[in-house]
Amino acid sequence: MTQSKPNRPLQVLQLTDPHLMADPHGELLGVNTRDSLDAVIAQVQVDGREPDLILATGDLAQDSSAEAYQVLTDRLAQFACPALWLPGNHDDAVVLGHAAGAVGGQKQLVMGGWQFLLLDSSVPGHVHGELSDRELAFLERALARSPELPTMIALHHHPVDVGSRWMDNIGLRNRDAFWAIVDRFPQVRVVLWGHIHQPLDQQRGDVRLLASPSTCIQFAAGSADFAVADLAPGYRWFELHPDGALATDVVRAENFEFSIDLDSTGY
Numbered sequence: 001m002t003q004s005k006p007n008r009p010l011q012v013l014q015l016t017d018p019h020l021m022a023d024p025h026g027e028l029l030g031v032n033t034r035d036s037l038d039a040v041i042a043q044v045q046v047d048g049r050e051p052d053l054i055l056a057t058g059d060l061a062q063d064s065s066a067e068a069y070q071v072l073t074d075r076l077a078q079f080a081c082p083a084l085w086l087p088g089n090h091d092d093a094v095v096l097g098h099a100a101g102a103v104g105g106q107k108q109l110v111m112g113g114w115q116f117l118l119l120d121s122s123v124p125g126h127v128h129g130e131l132s133d134r135e136l137a138f139l140e141r142a143l144a145r146s147p148e149l150p151t152m153i154a155l156h157h158h159p160v161d162v163g164s165r166w167m168d169n170i171g172l173r174n175r176d177a178f179w180a181i182v183d184r185f186p187q188v189r190v191v192l193w194g195h196i197h198q199p200l201d202q203q204r205g206d207v208r209l210l211a212s213p214s215t216c217i218q219f220a221a222g223s224a225d226f227a228v229a230d231l232a233p234g235y236r237w238f239e240l241h242p243d244g245a246l247a248t249d250v251v252r253a254e255n256f257e258f259s260i261d262l263d264s265t266g267y
C-alpha cells in the first residue's frame with residue numbers, strides 16, 4: 001500500500017479534459033490547450049498545493065497522438081507524485097496506455113486509507129460512454145474485496161444527467177448497470193468524472209457526485225444546445241481523510257488571458 005505524508009489527509013489533484021495536441025500551437029475554439037494546462041498547473045503551484053496523487057480523467061489528447069501524451073507526461077513531471085490516467089472519447093486507450101506506463105495505467109490504487117478505482121468508459125469512434133462487461137466486473141470485484149476502504153470511482157463520462165440536453169445525450173449510456181453495482185457498496189464515497197467541462201456537485205445517497213472544469217475550454221451549464229462559457233480553466237482539489245471524510249474545491253486559473261469563440265456551435 002502506498003502511504004501519503006504522515007499527519008495530513010491525502011491531497012488529490014484532478015486535472016481533466018486537457019485536449020492536448022501534437023501541434024504546439026493546437027487550439028480548441030481559439031484556446032491553446034498547452035498554454036491553458038500550463039496556467040492551471042501554475043495555479044496549483046501558486047496555491048501552494050502539493051498533491052500526493054493526480055487523477056487525469058480523460059480527453060487527455062484531442063488527437064490521440066503519442067506527442068500529445070508526451071506533453072502531459074512532461075507537464076506532470078513537475079509534481080513529485082504518481083498520476084493515474086484514464087481515457088475519454090477523444091483518447092486512444094492503447095496509445096494512452098503506453099504513454100501512462102505501468103504506474104499511470106493502474107486501474108486500482110490504495111493510498112492514504114482510500115481506494116481509487118479508474119474505469120474506461122470510452123467507446124471507440126463515439127462521443128458517448130459505456131462500461132464494458134469487463135469494466136463492470138472489475139468494479140464489482142474490487143468493491144467486493146475491500147468493503148472497509150472509502151472509495152473514489154473515477155471515469156470520463158457522466159453517469160447522471162447534468163441538466164443540459166446536448167450533454168445528456170453523450171453521457172454514460174449503461175448507467176443503470178453502473179449504479180446497480182455502486183448502490184450495493186456503502187464504502188463508495190465519491191464518483192468523479194470529466195467530459196462536461198464544468199463543475200458539478202451533487203449527492204446520491206451517501207455518494208458525492210463530482211465533475212470539474214476542463215483545463216482548456218468550458219461548456220455553459222444548463223444550456224439545451226452546445227454552448228461555451230467565458231470562464232477560465234481550472235482544477236479540482238481533494239483532501240481525503242482515512243475515515244472517509246472529505247473536502248473538495250474547484251479553483252480556476254487567475255492569470256490566464258484567453259479569447260474563446262462564444263458563438264461556436266460545436267467542434
Ligand SMILES: Nc1ncnc2c1ncn2[C@@H]1O[C@@H]2COP(=O)(O)O[C@H]2[C@H]1O
Nearest residue numbers: 059089090127166170195226265266267
Ligand atoms: N454542436 C454539438 N452538438 C453535440 N455535440 C457536440 C457538438 N459539438 C461538439 N460536440 C461533441 O460533444 C463533445 C463534448 O465534449 P468533448 O470534448 O468530448 O467533444 C465534444 C464533441 O465531440
